[in-house]
Amino acid sequence: MLIQLGEQESLKLLEEMKIGRMGCCLNDAPYVIPIHYFFDGKHIYVHSLPGRKIEMLRANPNVCLQVDEIKDEYNWRSVIVFGRYEELTAVAEHDTALAMLFRHMPHLTPVEAGMNRQSVQSIVFRIKPDQVTGVCEQWSE
Amino acid sequence: MLIQLGEQESLKLLEEMKIGRMGCCLNDAPYVIPIHYFFDGKHIYVHSLPGRKIEMLRANPNVCLQVDEIKDEYNWRSVIVFGRYEELTAVAEHDTALAMLFRHMPHLTPVEAGMNRQSVQSIVFRIKPDQVTGVCEQWSE
Numbered sequence: 665m666l667i668q669l670g671e672q673e674s675l676k677l678l679e680e681m682k683i684g685r686m687g688c689c690l691n692d693a694p695y696v697i698p699i700h701y702f703f704d705g706k707h708i709y710v711h712s713l714p715g716r717k718i719e720m721l722r723a724n725p726n727v728c729l730q731v732d733e734i735k736d737e738y739n740w741r742s743v744i745v746f747g748r749y750e751e752l753t754a755v756a757e758h759d760t761a762l763a764m765l766f767r768h769m770p771h772l773t774p775v776e777a778g779m780n781r782q783s784v785q786s787i788v789f790r791i792k793p794d795q796v797t798g799v800c801e802q803w804s805e
Numbered sequence: 806m807l808i809q810l811g812e813q814e815s816l817k818l819l820e821e822m823k824i825g826r827m828g829c830c831l832n833d834a835p836y837v838i839p840i841h842y843f844f845d846g847k848h849i850y851v852h853s854l855p856g857r858k859i860e861m862l863r864a865n866p867n868v869c870l871q872v873d874e875i876k877d878e879y880n881w882r883s884v885i886v887f888g889r890y891e892e893l894t895a896v897a898e899h900d901t902a903l904a905m906l907f908r909h910m911p912h913l914t915p916v917e918a919g920m921n922r923q924s925v926q927s928i929v930f931r932i933k934p935d936q937v938t939g940v941c942e943q944w945s946e
Contacts, residue, residue: 685871687837689830696828696837696871698883730826730837742839 669798674743677798678703682769684731690720702768707790711765714785725749727791738803747791761788810939815884818874818939819844823910825872831861843909848931852906855926866890868932879944888932902929
Protein backbone atom coordinates (compact mmCIF):
# COMPACT_ATOMS: atom_id res chain seq x y z
CA MET A 665 0.00 0.00 0.00
CA LEU A 666 1.41 3.37 -1.09
CA ILE A 667 1.24 6.02 1.63
CA GLN A 668 2.29 9.67 1.65
CA LEU A 669 4.58 10.45 4.57
CA GLY A 670 3.87 13.49 6.69
CA GLU A 671 6.54 16.15 7.14
CA GLN A 672 7.61 14.82 10.54
CA GLU A 673 8.00 11.24 9.25
CA SER A 674 9.90 12.52 6.22
CA LEU A 675 12.28 14.53 8.39
CA LYS A 676 12.75 11.48 10.62
CA LEU A 677 13.86 9.36 7.65
CA LEU A 678 16.24 12.14 6.65
CA GLU A 679 17.73 12.04 10.14
CA GLU A 680 18.08 8.25 10.14
CA MET A 681 19.82 7.91 6.79
CA LYS A 682 23.30 9.03 5.78
CA ILE A 683 23.49 8.56 2.01
CA GLY A 684 21.44 10.49 -0.50
CA ARG A 685 21.48 11.38 -4.16
CA MET A 686 21.77 15.06 -4.79
CA GLY A 687 20.64 16.75 -7.96
CA CYS A 688 21.76 20.11 -9.24
CA CYS A 689 21.59 21.70 -12.68
CA LEU A 690 23.09 24.39 -14.86
CA ASN A 691 22.09 25.54 -18.33
CA ASP A 692 19.29 22.94 -18.48
CA ALA A 693 21.75 20.09 -17.75
CA PRO A 694 20.96 18.02 -14.65
CA TYR A 695 23.66 16.28 -12.60
CA VAL A 696 23.07 13.62 -9.91
CA ILE A 697 25.71 12.44 -7.46
CA PRO A 698 25.65 10.18 -4.41
CA ILE A 699 26.55 12.07 -1.25
CA HIS A 700 27.11 11.42 2.39
CA TYR A 701 25.26 13.90 4.56
CA PHE A 702 24.36 14.65 8.13
CA PHE A 703 21.01 16.21 9.01
CA ASP A 704 20.93 17.89 12.40
CA GLY A 705 17.18 18.43 12.27
CA LYS A 706 17.52 21.84 10.70
CA HIS A 707 20.18 21.76 7.98
CA ILE A 708 21.67 19.04 5.79
CA TYR A 709 25.48 19.20 5.99
CA VAL A 710 27.75 17.92 3.23
CA HIS A 711 31.50 17.82 2.70
CA SER A 712 32.95 18.00 -0.78
CA LEU A 713 36.09 18.46 -2.78
CA PRO A 714 36.15 21.20 -5.40
CA GLY A 715 34.76 20.02 -8.71
CA ARG A 716 31.85 19.95 -11.09
CA LYS A 717 29.02 19.86 -8.56
CA ILE A 718 30.45 22.75 -6.50
CA GLU A 719 30.89 24.84 -9.63
CA MET A 720 27.29 24.10 -10.63
CA LEU A 721 25.91 24.81 -7.14
CA ARG A 722 27.76 28.11 -6.88
CA ALA A 723 26.21 29.17 -10.18
CA ASN A 724 22.74 27.78 -9.38
CA PRO A 725 22.08 27.03 -5.70
CA ASN A 726 18.84 25.09 -6.24
CA VAL A 727 19.23 21.57 -4.89
CA CYS A 728 17.08 18.44 -4.82
CA LEU A 729 18.11 15.67 -2.42
CA GLN A 730 16.53 12.22 -2.64
CA VAL A 731 16.98 9.77 0.23
CA ASP A 732 15.53 6.31 0.57
CA GLU A 733 15.51 3.24 2.74
CA ILE A 734 14.80 0.09 0.75
CA LYS A 735 14.18 -3.05 2.80
CA ASP A 736 12.77 -4.99 -0.12
CA GLU A 737 10.64 -4.28 -3.14
CA TYR A 738 7.45 -4.14 -1.10
CA ASN A 739 8.80 -2.23 1.88
CA TRP A 740 10.58 1.03 1.33
CA ARG A 741 10.46 4.75 2.11
CA SER A 742 11.65 7.65 0.00
CA VAL A 743 12.00 11.34 0.75
CA ILE A 744 12.64 14.26 -1.59
CA VAL A 745 13.98 17.55 -0.28
CA PHE A 746 14.11 20.82 -2.16
CA GLY A 747 16.40 23.47 -0.80
CA ARG A 748 19.23 25.85 -1.47
CA TYR A 749 23.00 25.48 -1.38
CA GLU A 750 24.76 27.50 1.32
CA GLU A 751 28.56 27.22 1.33
CA LEU A 752 30.17 27.64 4.73
CA THR A 753 33.03 29.95 3.86
CA ALA A 754 33.84 31.34 7.33
CA VAL A 755 36.69 29.27 8.81
CA ALA A 756 35.06 28.68 12.21
CA GLU A 757 31.74 27.64 10.64
CA HIS A 758 33.50 25.37 8.14
CA ASP A 759 35.65 23.69 10.79
CA THR A 760 32.78 23.14 13.24
CA ALA A 761 30.61 21.59 10.54
CA LEU A 762 33.48 19.44 9.22
CA ALA A 763 34.23 18.11 12.72
CA MET A 764 30.55 17.22 13.11
CA LEU A 765 30.52 15.48 9.74
CA PHE A 766 33.62 13.41 10.54
CA ARG A 767 31.95 12.19 13.72
CA HIS A 768 28.94 10.97 11.78
CA MET A 769 30.12 9.64 8.44
CA PRO A 770 32.56 7.07 7.15
CA HIS A 771 34.16 7.74 3.79
CA LEU A 772 31.94 6.23 1.19
CA THR A 773 31.42 8.49 -1.79
CA PRO A 774 34.05 9.37 -4.39
CA VAL A 775 34.76 12.80 -2.92
CA GLU A 776 35.10 11.62 0.62
CA ALA A 777 37.20 8.62 -0.30
CA GLY A 778 39.50 10.93 -2.22
CA MET A 779 39.62 13.43 0.62
CA ASN A 780 41.51 11.11 2.91
CA ARG A 781 44.35 10.62 0.52
CA GLN A 782 44.75 14.05 -0.94
CA SER A 783 45.66 17.39 0.42
CA VAL A 784 43.17 19.64 -1.31
CA GLN A 785 40.75 22.38 -0.49
CA SER A 786 37.90 21.15 1.66
CA ILE A 787 34.42 22.53 1.05
CA VAL A 788 31.53 22.26 3.46
CA PHE A 789 28.05 23.34 2.52
CA ARG A 790 24.60 22.95 3.93
CA ILE A 791 21.13 22.72 2.48
CA LYS A 792 18.21 24.30 4.25
CA PRO A 793 15.13 22.22 3.38
CA ASP A 794 12.42 24.46 1.93
CA GLN A 795 10.12 21.58 1.04
CA VAL A 796 10.17 17.94 2.16
CA THR A 797 7.87 15.23 0.83
CA GLY A 798 7.92 11.50 1.38
CA VAL A 799 6.18 8.34 0.34
CA CYS A 800 6.32 4.79 1.61
CA GLU A 801 5.23 1.40 0.38
CA GLN A 802 4.21 -1.19 2.96
CA TRP A 803 2.77 -4.54 2.12
CA SER A 804 1.69 -7.00 4.74
CA GLU A 805 1.58 -10.72 4.08
CA MET B 806 41.61 2.73 -3.61
CA LEU B 807 39.57 4.97 -5.90
CA ILE B 808 39.57 3.81 -9.52
CA GLN B 809 37.92 5.26 -12.63
CA LEU B 810 35.85 2.66 -14.45
CA GLY B 811 36.22 2.27 -18.18
CA GLU B 812 33.21 2.63 -20.44
CA GLN B 813 32.71 -1.12 -20.76
CA GLU B 814 32.82 -1.66 -16.99
CA SER B 815 30.43 1.24 -16.47
CA LEU B 816 27.98 -0.16 -19.02
CA LYS B 817 28.24 -3.57 -17.35
CA LEU B 818 27.24 -2.13 -13.98
CA LEU B 819 24.33 -0.39 -15.69
CA GLU B 820 23.23 -3.75 -17.11
CA GLU B 821 23.54 -5.52 -13.77
CA MET B 822 21.56 -3.04 -11.69
CA LYS B 823 17.83 -2.23 -11.85
CA ILE B 824 17.34 0.82 -9.64
CA GLY B 825 18.77 4.24 -10.35
CA ARG B 826 18.21 7.84 -9.39
CA MET B 827 17.21 10.00 -12.29
CA GLY B 828 17.72 13.74 -12.39
CA CYS B 829 15.92 16.18 -14.62
CA CYS B 830 15.47 19.94 -14.41
CA LEU B 831 13.31 22.80 -15.57
CA ASN B 832 13.76 26.55 -15.06
CA ASP B 833 16.91 25.97 -12.99
CA ALA B 834 15.07 23.64 -10.58
CA PRO B 835 16.51 20.11 -10.32
CA TYR B 836 14.37 17.07 -9.49
CA VAL B 837 15.68 13.61 -8.49
CA ILE B 838 13.54 10.49 -8.33
CA PRO B 839 14.30 6.80 -7.80
CA ILE B 840 13.42 4.75 -10.84
CA HIS B 841 13.34 1.19 -11.95
CA TYR B 842 14.97 0.70 -15.34
CA PHE B 843 16.09 -1.93 -17.77
CA PHE B 844 19.20 -1.42 -19.89
CA ASP B 845 19.34 -3.61 -22.97
CA GLY B 846 22.92 -2.63 -23.76
CA LYS B 847 21.81 0.22 -25.99
CA HIS B 848 18.95 2.12 -24.34
CA ILE B 849 17.74 2.55 -20.76
CA TYR B 850 14.00 1.81 -20.62
CA VAL B 851 11.70 3.26 -17.97
CA HIS B 852 8.00 3.04 -17.24
CA SER B 853 6.17 5.92 -15.61
CA LEU B 854 2.81 7.35 -14.75
CA PRO B 855 2.02 10.88 -15.88
CA GLY B 856 3.25 13.48 -13.43
CA ARG B 857 5.87 16.02 -12.57
CA LYS B 858 8.92 14.24 -13.98
CA ILE B 859 7.25 13.51 -17.32
CA GLU B 860 6.13 17.13 -17.65
CA MET B 861 9.67 18.26 -16.90
CA LEU B 862 11.27 15.76 -19.29
CA ARG B 863 8.92 16.71 -22.12
CA ALA B 864 9.93 20.34 -21.64
CA ASN B 865 13.65 19.61 -21.16
CA PRO B 866 14.80 16.16 -22.31
CA ASN B 867 18.25 16.31 -20.70
CA VAL B 868 18.61 13.45 -18.21
CA CYS B 869 21.24 12.33 -15.72
CA LEU B 870 20.96 8.81 -14.32
CA GLN B 871 23.07 7.72 -11.36
CA VAL B 872 23.34 4.03 -10.53
CA ASP B 873 25.39 2.41 -7.80
CA GLU B 874 26.17 -0.87 -6.14
CA ILE B 875 27.19 -0.42 -2.52
CA LYS B 876 28.56 -3.52 -0.79
CA ASP B 877 29.94 -1.59 2.14
CA GLU B 878 31.63 1.73 2.71
CA TYR B 879 34.94 0.53 1.31
CA ASN B 880 33.58 -1.42 -1.64
CA TRP B 881 31.22 0.22 -4.06
CA ARG B 882 30.79 1.21 -7.67
CA SER B 883 28.91 4.18 -9.10
CA VAL B 884 28.00 5.14 -12.65
CA ILE B 885 26.64 8.40 -14.03
CA VAL B 886 24.91 8.50 -17.41
CA PHE B 887 24.03 11.61 -19.37
CA GLY B 888 21.46 11.23 -22.10
CA ARG B 889 18.21 12.40 -23.57
CA TYR B 890 14.59 11.52 -22.90
CA GLU B 891 12.81 9.77 -25.75
CA GLU B 892 9.14 9.00 -25.13
CA LEU B 893 7.84 5.93 -26.94
CA THR B 894 4.55 7.25 -28.26
CA ALA B 895 3.87 4.71 -31.02
CA VAL B 896 1.58 1.99 -29.63
CA ALA B 897 3.62 -0.97 -30.86
CA GLU B 898 6.88 0.49 -29.57
CA HIS B 899 5.31 1.37 -26.21
CA ASP B 900 3.75 -2.08 -25.77
CA THR B 901 6.89 -3.98 -26.73
CA ALA B 902 9.01 -1.96 -24.32
CA LEU B 903 6.44 -2.26 -21.52
CA ALA B 904 6.28 -6.03 -21.92
CA MET B 905 10.08 -6.18 -21.72
CA LEU B 906 10.07 -4.00 -18.59
CA PHE B 907 7.46 -6.16 -16.85
CA ARG B 908 9.62 -9.21 -17.44
CA HIS B 909 12.59 -7.54 -15.77
CA MET B 910 11.29 -5.42 -12.91
CA PRO B 911 9.23 -5.88 -9.79
CA HIS B 912 7.19 -2.90 -8.62
CA LEU B 913 9.39 -0.96 -6.30
CA THR B 914 9.25 2.76 -6.94
CA PRO B 915 6.26 5.02 -6.22
CA VAL B 916 5.12 5.16 -9.82
CA GLU B 917 5.35 1.46 -10.43
CA ALA B 918 3.68 0.56 -7.16
CA GLY B 919 0.86 2.92 -8.03
CA MET B 920 0.60 1.57 -11.55
CA ASN B 921 -0.64 -1.79 -10.42
CA ARG B 922 -3.59 -0.36 -8.57
CA GLN B 923 -4.69 2.37 -10.86
CA SER B 924 -6.02 2.52 -14.33
CA VAL B 925 -4.15 5.46 -15.75
CA GLN B 926 -2.17 6.34 -18.80
CA SER B 927 1.05 4.37 -19.02
CA ILE B 928 4.16 6.12 -20.29
CA VAL B 929 7.28 4.36 -21.49
CA PHE B 930 10.42 6.26 -22.34
CA ARG B 931 14.01 5.47 -23.03
CA ILE B 932 17.30 7.22 -22.50
CA LYS B 933 20.08 6.88 -25.01
CA PRO B 934 23.35 7.22 -23.11
CA ASP B 935 25.48 9.97 -24.66
CA GLN B 936 28.16 9.82 -21.96
CA VAL B 937 28.83 7.19 -19.29
CA THR B 938 31.40 7.52 -16.53
CA GLY B 939 32.06 5.37 -13.51
CA VAL B 940 34.17 5.13 -10.44
CA CYS B 941 34.79 2.40 -7.91
CA GLU B 942 36.30 2.13 -4.47
CA GLN B 943 38.02 -1.11 -3.53
CA TRP B 944 39.91 -1.65 -0.32
CA SER B 945 41.63 -4.87 0.49
CA GLU B 946 42.34 -5.98 4.03
